[in-house]
Amino acid sequence: MTITVRDFRPDDAEAVVRVLREAIPPLLTTAEAQVWEREHTAAAARQRLLVAEMDGEVVGRCQTGLAHESPTPGNAYVNTYVRPDRRGRGAGTALVAAAEAYLREVGAERAYSWVLGDEDSLAYAGRHGYAARRPAHFLRLDLTASLPPLPEVPAGVELVDCTAFADDPRPVFELDAAVTADEPSDVGAELDDYAEWLVSTWGHPCQSRELATLALVDGRPVAFSAVVTDGVSRMSSAMTGTLREYRGRGLASLAKTATLHKARAAGLREAFTGNDAENAPMLAVNRKFGYEICATEVRHVRELG
Structure with a gap:
């Protein structure tokens, strides 16, 4: 059994999607998104996408770089993620070691990681020197079931x-910048580069501007529910919030309700979202929609140092 860690290539996209x-x-x-993100991530992030091959097969992926939006x-x-059927054989350890070595080279002082x-x-994670901080939940909603009526x-x-x-x-x-600044996080983010946002967020291939909903007051966006989709059957809330x-x-809830109804009308069958475990208001909103926790990181x- 031979494990090789190397940089992602476009022809790895389908295998990486399978891993995730x-x-x-x-x-x-999506495979398209994996390639697009490699080519369009901000230069300041110094991002690298690494893959682990085991006997010539891609079995793991690690995304690493600088949190350049952090204050x-x-x-x-x-x-780092490894296919469940290939865990325990060293692929994850090899990916993390390569990523940490690279981060030291580019001047990083601490590495944050989402762990299942x-x-x-x-x-x-504990054995490799990572200390637990805050949990977050993935939630799932069956769009083929009943939805709350649009208020x-x-x-x-x-x-x-x-x-x-x-x-x-x-x-x-x-609006996105203001809501992001208030989002619970131990890293934090400040969106202050409009040109970068146009590329990395507005222009992302999974972003659906048709399904996303804005609540306007006097023509100004004050609340929104942003959406990414796989173009087939699934959507995920990219951000929901209010000034x-x-x-x-109830404006965020109103925008999200409208978005979910549009998604179901478009033929999507599953909706996912993510919440910081301490973000009680959004967890309460999502429970009212019928979301249920399906995974935790x-x-x-x-x-x-």
Whole structure:
């Protein structure tokens, strides 16, 4: 048995998607997205996508780089997945070692990693020097079942697709940046590069501007529900939130309800979302929709000094 770690190539895309779907099924991606992300990730991230081959077959993937949007210098990430039928043979260890060596080269001080919440994965992370931080849940909703009815849209509020801002997406960017800054995280992110956001978020091949919903007040986006899809049967909430001064009016829930109804009408059958385990308001919103927890990951960190 020979294990080789190397950089991702476009012809690895289907094999990498298989790794991710088997290791963490709620994580939505496509072969097109894997190639696109390698080519369009911001240069400041210094990102590398590594694969592990076992006897010539791709069995693992590691995405690593600098958390360039974090307000804290030195933060980096190492997110590693191995096909369940190939675990315990050294592929994951080889990927993590290669990623950590690379991060030290580019000046990272600490590596954050999402680790599957099962007992074996958590024990593995601990043995490799990673300390557990905060958990997060993946939730699943069956779109073929009943959905809550779309509430009456309040006076002064208008619901539109993101396509309404196709000519000038900056107001959507400003909303996304404000909501992202308030999202619970031990790494944090500040979206301050509009040109990068246009490429990495607005232009992502899985992003669906038709299914995404904005709530407008006086023509200004104040709440939204963004969506990515696999183009076949599954969708995932990319971000849902409301500007601080408009919270408490149910606008995020309203936008998400509209998005789910549009997704079902478009023929999608499953909806996924992710929540920080301490984000009680969004967990409560998602429970009302009928989402159920289907997987858990725990953020870990390791100092690289």
